[in-house]
Amino acid sequence: MYRPTLDHLADSLALTALVAGSPIVTLFLLLGVVRVRAWLAALGALAVALLVSIVAYSMPAGQALLTASQGATFALFPLAWTFGTAIWIYRMTVTSGHFDVLRRSFAKVSDDQRVQALVIAFCFGSLLEGLAGQGTPVAITTVMLLALGFHPMKAASVALVANTVPAAFGPLGLPITTLARVTDLPASDLGAMAGRQVPVIALFVPLLLVGIVGGRRGLRETWHVAMACGLSFALAQFLTSNYSSAALADIVAALVSAAVVAGTARVWPPRRNADQVTDATSAGDRADPW
Template identity: 85%
Template sequence: MYRPILDPLADSLALSALVAGLPIVTLFLLLGVARVRAWLAAFGALTVALVVSILVYSMPAGQALLTASQGATFALFPLVWTFGTAIWIYRMTVTSGHFDVLRRSFARVSDDQHVQALVIAFCFGSLLEGLAGQGTPVAITTVMLLALGFGPMKAATVALVANTVPAAFGPLGLPITTLARVTDLPTDELGAMAGRQVPVIALFIPLLLVGMVGGRRGLRRTWHVAVSCGLSFALAQFLTSNYFAMALADIVAGLVSAVVVTVIARVWPPQRRDDPLIDTAATDGPAAPAPVGPVTPDGPDGPVTPDGPGTPGGPDRGVAVASRRVVAPHPPDAPAEVWRAYAPYLVIVAIFGLSQVPAIADALNAVTVTFDWPGLHLLTVSGAPSTLPVFRFNWLSSTGTLLVLAGLVTMAILRVTPRTALVAYGQTLASLRWAILTVCGLLALAFVMNGSGQTATLGTWMAGAGGLFALLSPILGWLGVALTGSDTSSNSLFGALQVTAAQRAGLDPVLLAAANASGGVVGKMISLQNLTIAASAVGLNGREGDLFRRMFGWSVVLICAMALLVGLQATPLLSWMVP
């Protein structure tokens, strides 16, 4: 039985925190400075965490390794099970040719890439986050943007930035309900408080997305659409989380903003240029509007094949199409084929919606197996039994299993044979092998830091800032999500600590607990888990470091803005925003 202590190094919390932060520093340096491959960065940081836990925290080596093994297993199920299946569904649409139909359909709704980025990455991605989470929005929206002519790097960065503000409420409010469970605070108050923080950031994310797609020229052309998108999303998210149903905040906000963007883009379309160009991977600069006519999926990277578009080097190249050339306009697709192109995503929405019906949810969860990880015996800092060794094998109700069901329905609708579907799944796993290794190393790192007490040491040290902790509170959530890739996991790690620190500093516990969830949303874009999913989806394996460097500056700017907002909410100036 292992019980961690907060200050193992010379009885000094500050020195212990300095050492406890070494794994995170190692991860960021290897990924962002040394530019090593993501899986090497993850396992390098894991090695440092194991050394610190054994030598500094006196954690038995066997317990440390068992904790790492549980984290790696959790990465395989449910995380790899989820995003791997999501990409498999995409591959089947490529094999059947319906992804081209979907691309042409989106191009006819709006041939402007700025509008397409808002509708697909931000609005549709929010809907997917509200239903499924666990990397599904990033995996699906990146390849959808890719098929519309976005360069691989741009598709990945846009999807990562868009998958921020929905993360606070996640799949049907799970991050908030988890936060309520670990803090013993009312769920409705936490949801309402998060709904008065995250929408402020949501106002600016669409503008950032438009700027990423087209630079200043894109902002001048499409600012009114972006502003309408941000306002409608923020208002819907605020009203739903405060006065309707917190669990539906992202779903309602995503649907409302999608309708608003579509209407505004038709009533007040972005200004057109005479020479629209397709964005390419070779020059990943400001993107121009995609032409209305179809784009052939061939070019320097080769034709679309069952292995994924543009993969002459095999599955390692992923699904990236490096460049495209404009050809003669394609005849209008038959309505039945257009329906089939949208069907996989409609099926996903329908299945996840039905899975939340109480009777169906109870039936799915009835076969869940819960057990203690063999040989792992941990206590918390307070001496209570730790919940970390508990492994929940929800094999039927998990997101990945529901996606498999959606994939089977997709097979029937798209008329994909079982053999073709099985081959596509094998190719998906082969193309994701480095991503799988990365996620396993990353989750093993998170579990070791949590089980050994390193995470608690860092959080307790930050909580010693007293009244200034209101400014640091969102940063703690940001670090938690950057490390684990999940707002739910970050709330589990730091939720109780936020409440304790608030009580010691005389601050509102609801404010700081919600700040953990709200600050975590902008950590999603630099989470190695999400970076790996995005890179793998568009064939940028090994370039996670490039994505990290592109995302890090914006993530820092946004977390500073969130910290300032929470800090002001802790003062009389904005205290009226606290429920």
């Protein structure tokens, strides 16, 4: 069985890591600089990854191709199934009118877009990531933000940034269990270690979301809600992953932080101006973004 080493190239960890990151760099260059289509950029990054594994890491070509095919299958089928089901459920809720009920429920927490970004993109998105993953949180929360009056680019940006924290644990701890199988390390230890690292990032992401939505002024006016959101999420994620189960870390943290944000927004609401408040009642009349 092929086993990679951490310092395979010239006994240098830095050089090995630099070469290992070349597929990701290739993907970013093709997407951001050359501006090719996403599927072509993905194929280009895959070609570089195969070249690096075979030439630089001396991996047998058969195993490299088998690994690529298994990885593609593992990513494609859950993604297609989950994303397709999410769109179907969304369209069903829109047609039945239940999506408006959900939208009004979120709007009752606050009609301030900065708070809505925390509740929907961060809290609700983390709950979706903990239950489904595979891009579902970004897809659904982006649509919900659009329905509440967010600009399309801002809605997508907020949803993507918010998904950085819960993605480490993924749907029911899938990344942790996958890593445990690959490394033969205990899943409980890996989950606990992730639960000591990811909460540090969770402290700052809500502040970043508020800054994206409201700029510096919005950050000055809503910092206390964002801090309450980040602190509660980080603490719940740490305690759950270290003393209960990594599979439930995102779910518990999402529910706890949502309750804290709702309570903080009611007890200590942020100052608002006309540009930062959305009319939740009129947003329901917007066209179906799908």
